[in-house]
Amino acid sequence: MTTISFMRIGSIPKSTLDAFYVQLSDNQKQVYKAYTDVASRNQSLCGKLLLSHLLKNISPNSSLNDIVYNEYGKPEIKNGPGISLSHSGDIVTCAISQTHNIGIDIEELTKIDIEQYREYFLQKEWDAIHNSESPTNTFFRLWTRKEAIIKATGKGLTYAYNDINTIDNLTTLDNVCYYSKNIQAIDNYLIAFASDHSIDNVTINEIKHENIQI
Numbered sequence: 001m002t003t004i005s006f007m008r009i010g011s012i013p014k015s016t017l018d019a020f021y022v023q024l025s026d027n028q029k030q031v032y033k034a035y036t037d038v039a040s041r042n043q044s045l046c047g048k049l050l051l052s053h054l055l056k057n058i059s060p061n062s063s064l065n066d067i068v069y070n071e072y073g074k075p076e077i078k079n080g081p082g083i084s085l086s087h088s089g090d091i092v093t094c095a096i097s098q099t100h101n102i103g104i105d106i107e108e109l110t111k112i113d114i115e116q117y118r119e120y121f122l123q124k125e126w127d128a129i130h131n132s133e134s135p136t137n138t139f140f141r142l143w144t145r146k147e148a149i150i151k152a153t154g155k156g157l158t159y160a161y162n163d164i165n166t167i168d169n170l171t172t173l174d175n176v177c178y179y180s181k182n183i184q185a186i187d188n189y190l191i192a193f194a195s196d197h198s199i200d201n202v203t204i205n206e207i208k209h210e211n212i213q214i
Helices: 014-021 026-034 038-058 114-120 123-130 135-153
Strands: 002-008 067-069 075-077 082-088 091-097 102-108 170-173 176-186 189-195
Touching (some): 014 038, 075 082, 135 170, 135 189
Antiparallel strands (some): 002 091, 170 176
16 A cells, blocks of 8 residues: 655644654754755655654554665665655655555756756657647656656666656666656646556645644
């Protein structure tokens, strides 16, 4: 079973974040302090808050103190479910799976020069971007899939972006099949989910600040 949730960072009261921060381990606090700007700090802290809340409901024997990092830097829950976090702008998302390797990515739709990213796409992906009614939206739709797949592999940037096929929603890396799809848009954000297992109906739910368990 896979659970995907999101939270609006701006909706979380400072008092809630302060109460959650004091519960963090010294190492987790150091990670928080390493961010030099307030926005990145809030994104990081809210991501941990959302993950902590979901673990309490889905895997009560796991906690943030069980987070370890593999040799490629991917966060994992020791002897617990697979996790993936992503944030952009005012939204943080988290996916948890008890059975599969997963990845999630969110991007805020912004005006960018997509031409500078040509080298990251296969020719058929690039053609799909430029032949679409909204090249920018299609760019982000495929880009988030690539990011989600890379997270699902657990091996980070050992794979080149242009090794990943996102047109067919299925790509093979090191003889492992990874499935990807875009799930419902939230406001001005696009989200993609990837897994080493076929993806059927995937939904995402919002966690309101009043329902957060600290």
